[in-house]
Amino acid sequence: MQVTDRAPILDVVGLHKSFGALHVLRGIDLAVRPQELVFIIGPSGSGKSTLLRCLNRLEQPTAGSIRFDGVDVLSPGAEINRIRRQMGMVFQSFNLYPHMTALGNVSLALRKVLGRGRAEAEEHARAALERVGLADKANVYPAELSGGQQQRVAIARALALEPKIMLFDEPTSALDPELVGSVLAVMRSMRESGMTMVVVSHELSFARAAADRVVFIDQGQIVEQGPPAQIFAAPAHPRTREFVARIAGHE
Numbered sequence: 001m002q003v004t005d006r007a008p009i010l011d012v013v014g015l016h017k018s019f020g021a022l023h024v025l026r027g028i029d030l031a032v033r034p035q036e037l038v039f040i041i042g043p044s045g046s047g048k049s050t051l052l053r054c055l056n057r058l059e060q061p062t063a064g065s066i067r068f069d070g071v072d073v074l075s076p077g078a079e080i081n082r083i084r085r086q087m088g089m090v091f092q093s094f095n096l097y098p099h100m101t102a103l104g105n106v107s108l109a110l111r112k113v114l115g116r117g118r119a120e121a122e123e124h125a126r127a128a129l130e131r132v133g134l135a136d137k138a139n140v141y142p143a144e145l146s147g148g149q150q151q152r153v154a155i156a157r158a159l160a161l162e163p164k165i166m167l168f169d170e171p172t173s174a175l176d177p178e179l180v181g182s183v184l185a186v187m188r189s190m191r192e193s194g195m196t197m198v199v200v201s202h203e204l205s206f207a208r209a210a211a212d213r214v215v216f217i218d219q220g221q222i223v224e225q226g227p228p229a230q231i232f233a234a235p236a237h238p239r240t241r242e243f244v245a246r247i248a249g250h251e
């Protein structure tokens with residue numbers, strides 16, 4: 001079955017978000033299908049982070065609907081903690097606990113959020129660290145890890161909870177250029193193992209290689225979307241063309 005034949009696991013319709021008088025999201029419609037990798041690009045301040053944060057209600061949308069895996073995320077009765085567990089989130093800043101080892105950071109969520117016992121949590125955490133290529137760093141503290149390794153621990157922490165979708169908000173933007181590749185390689189392998197992913201990033205070569213669809217957002221609206229080849233090589237909209245030329249120049 002093609003990815004495009006499947007019913008969406010995430011379906012956002014007419015999403016608006018205002019902060020006071022600032023109307024940030026202006027009617028976003030976005031459906032993500034199981035195993036799809038949707039790549040989001042757009043200028044700084046266009047609302048990309050706000051969109052991701054609305055998906056699991058880290059921000060409360062002003063209007064619209066969000067369905068995730070058959071659940072109405074915005075309904076008052078929605079089990080938001082369960083939804084957040086199933087939407088793994090990785091940010092630009094890794095937010096690891098400095099006083100805990102890599103293993104401690106990854107197993108903590110399993111113990112606190114899923115209520116696993118120590119031994120079981122650590123077993124799962126080791127498996128997650130192995131998936132991101134850090135099995136040998138389990139007992140190392142964040143300060144002794146490179147930025148790329150720290151971000152991979154943060155990815156392992158999300159993966160350990162066995163999410164149904166992973167949301168990435170500029171996961172490589174804080175990294176020195178030589179460390180970006182290791183994080184993108186982990187994301188590639190997640191994608192190959194069938195994880196559904198929404199990725200906000202400026203890494204165009206990654207998008208070309210791994211994205212099913214690229215979505216260009218400007219001023220809180222989706223201006224254009226399509227396969228990477230179309231959006232990068234033959235964008236229909238002048239604003240997309242201008243933006244793509246600008247970020248391609250920085251590659």
Ligand SMILES: Nc1ncnc2c1ncn2[C@@H]1O[C@H](COP(=O)(O)OP(=O)(O)O)[C@@H](O)[C@H]1O
Binds near residue numbers: 022045048
């Ligand atoms: N909590 C907030 N309170 C007020 N304004 C915010 C808040 N979060 C984001 N904004 C504003 O919303 C706009 C979109 O921000 P953001 O979603 O972070 O954009 P992007 O991720 O595309 O750079 C910006 O003008 C930003 O200043």
Ligand SMILES: [Mg+2]
Binds near residue numbers: 048049050169
């Ligand atoms: Mg942002």
